[in-house]
Amino acid sequence: MPEAVVFDLGNVLIDWQPALAIAAGVGAVEAQRFLDAEDFDFLAWNHLQDSGRPWADGVAEVRRTHPHWxxxxxxxxxxxxxxxxxxxxxxxxxxxxxxxGVRLLGLTNWSDELYYPYAAGRFEVLTLLDHVVVSGEVKVAKPDPRAFEIVADRAGLPLDQLVFIDDNRANIDAAAALGMDAILFTGATQLREQLRARGYRLSAGPARSA
Known part of the structure; x- marks a missing residue:
């Protein structure tokens, strides 16, 4: 049984729905148009801020290159x-x-400008993690191998002694290539079963209805 479990945060522990934030400013229809735009890749743009680019620079870039967005x-x-x-x-x-008594850590692609003010103190579950590696703070984001090496260093354990859980297939593949025990997150019920199969002491969970 690996000595520690590393959780991705977004859409594993914390639900992230960018459409809701965008819609709060421009409405739901416009939010979906933005996220579906053929001339702008929201996720790629957001990843740059997750990798350490200041948000002021990110928004300024959109004003310069895609003023309509x-x-x-x-x-x-x-x-x-x-x-x-x-x-x-x-x-x-x-x-x-x-x-x-299982050691728990987090490894998240998240801008430090947004993680610390809006997530770190809001979600009680994060206080149970020994350490959270925030990509915007360390200036490297998954699936870059350096991100996984940083969390192993913070844990003081080799990569093959870490279970890593993420909802993104590219991140899972990168972790597995480094020797981590990588689990693709598809839901809490499945995750509970997968961790129990690895020997972790977890209850069977709520009884399922017939």
Whole structure:
């Protein structure tokens, strides 16, 4: 059984729905147009801020290169807290692992400008993690191998002694290539079963209805 479990945060522990933040500023229809735009890749743009680029620079770039999307980009930043919620069931898994004495860490692609003000103090489950590696703070984001090496260093453990959980296939593949025990997150019920199969002390979870 690996000695520590490393959780991705977005859409594993914390539900992230950028459309809700954008819609708070420009409306739901415009938010979806922005996210579906053929001339602008929201996720790639957001990844640059997750990798350490200041948000002021990111929004300024949109104003310069895609002025018709500038209001939408600014709306996401201005209303960012509206994008966050809890993923059902995973906080309970973290609590049970913590009570069992399992070492727990986080490895997240997240701008430090947005993580610390809006997530770190809002979600109680994060206080149960020994350490959270925030990509915007360390200036490297998954699936870059250096991100996984940093979390192993913070844990003081080799990569093959870490279970890594993420909802992104590219990140899972990168972790597995480094020797980590990588689990693709598809839901709390499946995760509970996968961790129990690895020997972690978890309850069977709530009884399923017939």
């Amino acid at each position: 500038a209001e939408h980009a600014a709306a996401y930043l201005d209303h960012f807290p509206a994008s966050l919620g809890e993923v059902p069931g995973t906080a309970e898994i973290v609590r049970e692992l913590h009570q069992a």
